[in-house]
Amino acid sequence: MARRPSPNNPPCPHCGHKHTVRNGRKDGRQRWVCRGCGRSFGPTFGTPLYRLRTPPAEVARALLLVMRRGSLSAAEEITGHKYETIGRWLRRAADHAEAITQALVRELQLSQLEVDAFWSFVKKSGARLEAGQARRTGWARAGDA
The missing domain is CATH 1.10.1040 (N-(1-d-carboxylethyl)-l-norvaline Dehydrogenase; domain 2)
Incomplete structure (x- = not known):
């Protein structure tokens, strides 16, 4: 059974699709996966903090x-x-x-x-x-x- 999108989930930064679902955590940060393009992303994607290990x-x-x-x-x-x-x-x-x-x-x-x-x-x-x-x-x- 497919998961339903939550209105609180962010849109996909890759394709802009609104159907994203939570996809676990990595290093304590929430991850999402897009149902449109299939790519995953985190909260810092597209920001200066992306892929930094420093808090x-x-x-x-x-x-x-x-x-x-x-x-x-x-x-x-x-x-x-x-x-x-x-x-x-x-x-x-x-x-x-x-x-x-x-x-x-x-x-x-x-x-x-x-x-x-x-x-x-x-x-x-x-x-x-x-x-x-x-x-x-x-x-x-x-x-x-």
Whole structure:
């Protein structure tokens, strides 16, 4: 007997079909399967958090630290995540700028000025990371004082 779709289930992000049914859990997150195309998906499909193993709260905390401190190195020291990992999260956030902006304003109650400062930092840091100039060298060596 076929399962009936629930109105609470999300539509399929692949084909847009509305007949999706729950299909178990993976790593504590609900999975769904589409009855139209047969593909399965999770709640983070199509978001910057897709296929990340780090909890969303930690990613948000690291990105907020980058925004407030203005430094990937400071976020690295405070969170314990690698500089390159935080940079990859920033690039993923930039790919989903519209949704991230809405979340920053709605959930974190940030002002438009803070959001603009965050995106300008992401643009500048992303360009540096792509060029291979991620870290400034020689500015904080112990023997230079």
